[in-house]
Amino acid sequence: MLTLERLEIVQDDFCLTADLSVPTGARVAVIGPSGAGKSTLLAAIAGFLKPGSGKILWDGVDLADLPPGERPLSLLFQDNNLFPHLSAAENVGLGLRSDLRLSSSQKEAVSNTLERVGLKGFGNRKPAALSGGQIARVALARMILRQKPLVLLDEPFGALGPALKGEMLTLLADLLDETGATLLMVSHDPDDAVRISSQTILVAEGIAHPPIDTATLFANPPDALKRYLG
Numbered sequence: 001m002l003t004l005e006r007l008e009i010v011q012d013d014f015c016l017t018a019d020l021s022v023p024t025g026a027r028v029a030v031i032g033p034s035g036a037g038k039s040t041l042l043a044a045i046a047g048f049l050k051p052g053s054g055k056i057l058w059d060g061v062d063l064a065d066l067p068p069g070e071r072p073l074s075l076l077f078q079d080n081n082l083f084p085h086l087s088a089a090e091n092v093g094l095g096l097r098s099d100l101r102l103s104s105s106q107k108e109a110v111s112n113t114l115e116r117v118g119l120k121g122f123g124n125r126k127p128a129a130l131s132g133g134q135i136a137r138v139a140l141a142r143m144i145l146r147q148k149p150l151v152l153l154d155e156p157f158g159a160l161g162p163a164l165k166g167e168m169l170t171l172l173a174d175l176l177d178e179t180g181a182t183l184l185m186v187s188h189d190p191d192d193a194v195r196i197s198s199q200t201i202l203v204a205e206g207i208a209h210p211p212i213d214t215a216t217l218f219a220n221p222p223d224a225l226k227r228y229l230g
């Protein structure tokens with residue numbers, strides 16, 4: 001379980017508070033107006049931003065002293081963070097070792113994972129020779145290979161067209177079924193929230209609200225969400 005305990009994150013004159021829990025295995029959308037603090041929230045959980053006060057706990061363990069690379073999570077941004085000079089397989093392999101000195105079983109795991117996301121035979125290609133959807137698949141492959149229990153996605157498919165995005169959300173849901181990982185996914189598209197997540201965290205007016213049932217939230221949106229939805 002992820003617990004944000006009386007968390008306060010301050011960036012210059014911006015302040016976000018959160019006091020909430022996300023049960024293990026839950027899939028939670030994070031939505032809210034632009035600039036409300038969705039990325040800031042994920043950055044704090046990932047360890048890139050030090051909270052002003054409060055705690056971030058995973059299964060009761062305070063993550064404060066763990067650097068980003070040692071936290072029990074994978075993080076994926078919209079640009080998918082692929083290194084342009086590395087092949088698809090190497091980009092996936094980075095999920096296991098940053099120096100890419102992989103054992104033969106690790107290399108096999110990379111190749112199996114590429115196959116799992118539909119990229120069999122694409123391992124030697126550099127990102128420039130891959131389509132947007134294929135790049136997203138490489139990023140997902142790296143994420144699942146890391147086998148972390150918490151997955152943080154920040155608008156991961158925002159640059160893709162609707163059909164491709166739908167395909168990626170389906171693949172993501174299948175991968176989460178297999179790994180049982182807990183998901184927090186920032187999205188600007190309410191349809192994504194409905195599609196991938198049973199629960200939604202609304203971030204608005206300085207507060208990351210506790211997750212509530214997605215359908216209930218959209219059926220009866222609070223004013224801040226109404227304004228955002230337009």
Ligand SMILES: Nc1ncnc2c1ncn2[C@@H]1O[C@H](COP(=O)(O)OP(=O)(O)OP(=O)(O)O)[C@@H](O)[C@H]1O
Binds near residue numbers: 012033039
């Ligand atoms: N490095 C920084 N230093 C100071 N303030 C920052 C910094 N990064 C972001 N902010 C501010 O923090 C607030 C929250 O930004 P954040 O990017 O988390 O919002 P968001 O909800 O993810 O927005 P969007 O949907 O547009 O991506 C904004 O007011 C932003 O200007």
